[in-house]
Structures are given as C-alpha cells and as structure tokens.
Amino acid sequence: MALLGLACGPGPIAGEPVGDVTTDPGAGATSEMAGDENDEGSEGSEGSEDSEDSEDSEDSEDGAPLLPTYWQDVAPITYEHCVVCHRDGGIGPFSLDGYDPTVALAPLAVESVVARRMPPWGVTDDGSCNSWRDSTALSDAEIATITAWFDAGMPEGEPVDDLGVPELxxxxxxxxxxxxxxxxxxxxxxxxxxxxxxxxxxxxxxxxxxxxxxxxxxxxxxxxxxxxxxxxxxxxxxxxxxxxxxxxxxxxxxxxxxxxxxxxxxxxxxxxxxxxxxxxxxxxxxxxxxxxxxxxxxxxxxxxxxxxxxxxxxxxxxxxxxxxxxxEREGTYEFYPGLLTTLFSSQPHLIPPGEEAHSFTYTVGMSGLVSQFGVGAELWGVFPHAHELGASISIRLIDGQGNETCVAEIPRWDFNWQHYYYMEEPLLLDFDDELEVTCVYDSTGVDEPTSPGWGTQNEMCFLGLFVSAGP
Incomplete structure (x- = not known):
C-alpha cells in the first residue's frame, strides 16, 4: 500500500486575513496587488522561468491581444500546482478542479497566489540559489497569467479534458x-x-x-x-x-x-x-x-x-x-541547534522586542561529515527551522578561500509550511567548508525580549542537513 505525501494544504493559514480583493472580477483589484506585492514576491520562491506567459502569446484576427482564458491558460497552471490538493477528496478545504469552482473562489485564490502563500513553497526557486526537487513554486509569468485572467473577467475558453494532475x-x-x-x-x-x-x-x-x-x-x-x-x-x-x-x-x-x-x-x-x-x-x-x-x-x-x-x-x-x-551510497541526517546553544553561555542571545529585522548568524564546519564520507561528500538537503517570530532564513557555503555559494534562501519564513528541501543536484563538500546560517526575526508587537528555547513562543534557528557519500 502506498502512503501518499501530503506536502500541500489548505489555502491561507487559519486566522490569517485574506486581504481586500474585490469579488468583482472586472474591477482590476489584482492589478495593483500584482504590482506592489509581486515586486516583493519576485525576490522569493519563484518557479522556473521557462513557463510560457500566455498573456501575450498571440493576437486575435483583428490584431488585438487575446485575453487569457481559464482552460487554455490558467488551468494548465492550477492543475500542475494546485489541484493536486484542492480537489474532491484532496486535503485542501475546497476544490479548484474545473472552471466553476475556480471562479467561485478566484478572489481568495488570486490573493493567496500573489502574496505567495500558495502554493506553499518557501525556498527561492528562480535559479539564483539552487534548483529544488518537487518544487511547487509559481514563476512570475504564471502569476501574471492568473492575475491577467482575473482582471479580464475570468473568461472560460474552450473546455479541455486532458489535463493531468501530478502524483504526490x-x-x-x-x-x-x-x-x-x-x-x-x-x-x-x-x-x-x-x-x-x-x-x-x-x-x-x-x-x-x-x-x-x-x-x-x-x-x-x-x-x-x-x-x-x-x-x-x-x-x-x-x-x-x-x-x-x-x-x-x-x-x-x-x-x-x-x-x-x-x-x-x-x-x-x-x-x-x-x-x-x-x-x-x-x-x-x-x-x-x-x-x-x-x-x-x-x-x-x-x-x-x-x-x-x-x-x-x-x-x-x-x-x-x-x-x-x-x-548506491549511504547518507545521513545531521542537525545543528544554532540559537539554542547560546542558552548554555553566560549571555543567551535574546531577541529584543519591537524590531522588524533582528538577525542571528552562526557557522558550522563540514569537516566531520567530510571525514565520514570523504572529500566530495554530497550535500543534498536542508531543513531550516524557526518559530513564530521567524521572518527569513539564509544558508551559505563558504569554502577555505572565502568564496561563497548560496545554498538556500527563505525570504518569507512561514512556520505553518516547513519542508525538508532537496536540491536537484548536490553541492560537493571539502574539509575547510563551512555553512553560514542567518535567521532574521520580526518582533514588532512583542513587548518583552524573546529567549531561545523549546517552547513555540520561544525561538530557534535550527538547521538539518542530508549528506551522502559521493558516487
């Protein structure tokens, strides 16, 4: 019996405001959203850039640009990235399987997509900081197609019945x-x-x-x-x-x-x-x-x-x-507690209240893993972890000559969506390599310093790695 992976989930996080998206598809509310919020989003977990931007792909017979339609332009995106969870019997709380249910929930869905809360994928995936296996991230072009369709009044187009849903x-x-x-x-x-x-x-x-x-x-x-x-x-x-x-x-x-x-x-x-x-x-x-x-x-x-x-x-x-x-080869998980280690020092690292961007950085050497697996040991996966004040996490590899390689960037940390992220291709490790981990916290609205600790209302800056021997 196969156990399916439920690495996707239900729309916006419970208790999180949905936002002020109009329910009038012709009002153009998402145009402003797609400008302001998507500028910020473009720094985050974008998908690959080889997706077609259907919005300006063809012209009509009279020379006017063709408007994107649901079946020809939007459905190929949502079936690839959303319907795997949001369908009858799926783990999403509502279905996006088809034109009618998508239109009924379009304001909510579009706002979540523009804000990059959905599909849930934390690491930057635009090619600037590794490429990631099983990515659910949408590209800027895909988001632009969805918002253009919404602003155009959500035209249906010609129905098709050969859209497949990826297997989890x-x-x-x-x-x-x-x-x-x-x-x-x-x-x-x-x-x-x-x-x-x-x-x-x-x-x-x-x-x-x-x-x-x-x-x-x-x-x-x-x-x-x-x-x-x-x-x-x-x-x-x-x-x-x-x-x-x-x-x-x-x-x-x-x-x-x-x-x-x-x-x-x-x-x-x-x-x-x-x-x-x-x-x-x-x-x-x-x-x-x-x-x-x-x-x-x-x-x-x-x-x-x-x-x-x-x-x-x-x-x-x-x-x-x-x-x-x-x-073919053995691997192991290794874990680094980071911020928690300061609890055992004379001055634990406290996160001061009322700061929008307070950072904590630590480094971990790779010599132990290289000793275990040999030079050329392969770093495949990362599991970054913080709690509810976490705002962003970055991981960089620094070699013995001081050269830096971006390992992973999570520009908008979301405690409710955490993953073990695996790269498409591993990074090779050497004895002198170090990983530099930086967690940024947003403590605005907090009245007292926040201590490292095991409680959810304390904070962490934790890192898990999966490393294997080379081929």
Missing amino acids: PSLEGALSGSTPVFVPEAIGGDLMENDEYRCFLVDPGIESDGYLTGSAVTPGNPGLVHHVFGVLIEPTQDNLESIASMDGESPDRPGWPCDSPFAGVLPKASPIIWAPGQGVSKLPEGTGMPVAAGDLLVAQIHYNLIDPALVGQSDSTTLHLEVEDQV
Whole structure:
C-alpha cells in the first residue's frame, strides 16, 4: 500500500486575513496587488522561468491581444500546482478542479497566489540559489497569467479534458508504528511555558536489514503537534534498560520527558523530522540510511497547548518508514541547534522586542561529515527551522578561500509550511567548508525580549542537513 505525501494544504493559514480583493472580477483589484506585492514576491520562491506567459502569446484576427482564458491558460497552471490538493477528496478545504469552482473562489485564490502563500513553497526557486526537487513554486509569468485572467473577467475558453494532475510523492510498502494515546500537559517556565516534550518507544516492524529511503509522519492531533523527531536505536540491553528506567519515572503517563530525543540512549541515526507543512520525505535517488532487523524508534513529540481549547485533548502519532534492500551510497541526517546553544553561555542571545529585522548568524564546519564520507561528500538537503517570530532564513557555503555559494534562501519564513528541501543536484563538500546560517526575526508587537528555547513562543534557528557519500 502506498502512503501518499501530503506536502500541500489548505489555502491561507487559519486566522490569517485574506486581504481586500474585490469579488468583482472586472474591477482590476489584482492589478495593483500584482504590482506592489509581486515586486516583493519576485525576490522569493519563484518557479522556473521557462513557463510560457500566455498573456501575450498571440493576437486575435483583428490584431488585438487575446485575453487569457481559464482552460487554455490558467488551468494548465492550477492543475500542475494546485489541484493536486484542492480537489474532491484532496486535503485542501475546497476544490479548484474545473472552471466553476475556480471562479467561485478566484478572489481568495488570486490573493493567496500573489502574496505567495500558495502554493506553499518557501525556498527561492528562480535559479539564483539552487534548483529544488518537487518544487511547487509559481514563476512570475504564471502569476501574471492568473492575475491577467482575473482582471479580464475570468473568461472560460474552450473546455479541455486532458489535463493531468501530478502524483504526490508516496512511500511504497511503508512500515509504520504509532505512539500510545497521550494527553499532553504544559510544563511551564520560561523555556516551555505552553509546551511539553515527550518521548515514546515505537516499533516500526523492521524485519530485515536494509536502507531507509523515505519517511512520513501522520499526527493524530495536528493542532497539538508542533514537531516530531524520530531517532533510530538498536534494541540493546543498555538502550532498553535506560528507556524502561526513564519511562518508569512517570508510571501514570506513557513515555518520558525529553528535551532531547538522544537523552539516555545511544542513537544509530536520526531518520525522521516533521514539522507543519512537511509531507512524505523521499531521500535523493540512490541514497539511503542503513537499518537493521529489530531496530526501534524513539519518537520525540513537541506538544503546544497555547490554545486553551486543546487542553485535555489526546494524540497518537504514526511514523512511517520506507525501507529498500540496497542503495548506491549511504547518507545521513545531521542537525545543528544554532540559537539554542547560546542558552548554555553566560549571555543567551535574546531577541529584543519591537524590531522588524533582528538577525542571528552562526557557522558550522563540514569537516566531520567530510571525514565520514570523504572529500566530495554530497550535500543534498536542508531543513531550516524557526518559530513564530521567524521572518527569513539564509544558508551559505563558504569554502577555505572565502568564496561563497548560496545554498538556500527563505525570504518569507512561514512556520505553518516547513519542508525538508532537496536540491536537484548536490553541492560537493571539502574539509575547510563551512555553512553560514542567518535567521532574521520580526518582533514588532512583542513587548518583552524573546529567549531561545523549546517552547513555540520561544525561538530557534535550527538547521538539518542530508549528506551522502559521493558516487
């Protein structure tokens, strides 16, 4: 059975204003929007520039430019980027499958597209900072076509019936294991005021040696679950005795408290990380992480209860693994806590209140990964992570001569849409290489300094990497 990846989702974020888009398609409201907001958007996650701009592709018989129509110009875009989720039975809250439903929701859809909230894709994808696998980003030309169609009164055009919908990434024959039913409670304090971190032992049913090539997480209660971290461990006596001891400290509640999923166990690998917006995560083709028969998972789940309506609710989250017999080369996930490390210094890095662009930068050396995989180790994927004050994140590779290469840019960070981003082609690593990570925060409207911490209302500047041996 294939597990489909739900790496797309429902329109604008709940609680976020939709904006002042007129419902009169002839009023031209989006022309101003497409000028002001799309100027800003053009610096962000644009798609490839080889899309055709249907708006000025042909002229009519009398020499006047042909207006874009739904079926000939807009539908090829929406079926490629939107209908995969927004269709009957899809995970989007409404359908965009066809002319009538698209017209009914056009003001909402156009505003979300112009603001680049939809389709959800964070990293810049215009070729200036890498090219990314499975990108859902729209190009400037595609956005211009959609807004021109809206401003023209949304003409239908000649219906066509051969538009295909891309398949979502899926896990074939996925192994799965679930955490027990659990009711989280806020721990309190400055670093976890409305949150609880809980670890659980999960058996995914690995019956033979192989290589993990993909993963996914299905939160049982998405409103509660801030993130999930899965650590692979061997079922050694030391690991199992340590877990039994930690679990036994709170016998009336499943699992054990854990700021770190590595506490008390000897980890083998960290194959799973999930945050809101992440669907199926497939490793680059030909790569995998070794697993052995009987290996288990420690699942760390961060629960957030800032919404009083969630207090007393339960969760049981399922973790899914795809395992293959052989791969061409091994890889690994590595994680860097960044901002959190300042908590253990004499002066933790606080984010001052009322600043629109406060930045924090740190560097991480690549020598350890190069020692593990050799010169020419391949950097394939990045998982940037911040919390609700995050405004933008940039990652740059600096070599031993000081030359810089753009690895990834997220110009408009959105906590609700996070992904493990994989490049079309890897970057090669050397011993002297460093990654420079910069997180920018917007604390306008905040009255007190914000501390690094594990709570959702604290902040992070976290980086995950996927690196493999060279071919």
